[in-house]
Amino acid sequence: xxxxxxxxxxxxxxxxxxxxxxxxxxxxxxxxxxxxxxxxxxxxxxxxxxxxxxxxxxxxxxxxxxxxxxxxxxxxxxxxxxxxxxxxxxxxxxxxxxxxxxxxxxxxxxxxxxxxxxxxxxxxxxxxxxxxxxxxxxxxxxxxxxxxxxxxxxxxxxxxxx
Numbered sequence: 001x002x003x004x005x006x007x008x009x010x011x012x013x014x015x016x017x018x019x020x021x022x023x024x025x026x027x028x029x030x031x032x033x034x035x036x037x038x039x040x041x042x043x044x045x046x047x048x049x050x051x052x053x054x055x056x057x058x059x060x061x062x063x064x065x066x067x068x069x070x071x072x073x074x075x076x077x078x079x080x081x082x083x084x085x086x087x088x089x090x091x092x093x094x095x096x097x098x099x100x101x102x103x104x105x106x107x108x109x110x111x112x113x114x115x116x117x118x119x120x121x122x123x124x125x126x127x128x129x130x131x132x133x134x135x136x137x138x139x140x141x142x143x144x145x146x147x148x149x150x151x152x153x154x155x156x157x158x159x160x161x162x
Contacts (some may be wrong), residue, residue, distance in 0.1 A: 007080045018131030025064030072128030
């Protein structure tokens with residue numbers, strides 16, 4: 001709702017990768033099948049994350065994407081700003097071209113403190129902590145269409161038991 005589909009898919013893919021056994025490459029199509037998101041769209045997002053140093057990408061047999069060491073410490077806000085290319089929360093909540101204290105829209109002053117709280121919350125939630133919640137069964141990765149799935153094994157792979 002507050003985040004674009006690009007940000008949502010990036011976060012879900014990173015959480016999924018962080019919940020997998022460390023160092024084992026996962027194909028983008030396996031991630032997109034699991035998350036039930038468009039494969040080509042997700043592949044582009046994963047390539048952006050690889051170019052920005054969050055993922056390693058391996059080609060060929062046994063290839064795929066792997067979370068780089070330390071990437072699980074990234075927070076939601078960092079990921080959103082990385083894939084969107086702009087600071088989160090910039091711009092008007094109503095989509096007006098000019099919205100600041102000097103040129104406030106009708107909801108500017110009500111939204112401003114709420115936005116600060118949202119930014120603080122997004123800055124506290126790390127990929128690693130969300131992946132741990134998935135492994136422990138406390139969190140489910142949301143899927144389009146209202147279906148939720150807990151982390152499941154990819155073919156021929158084990159899932160953390162928590």
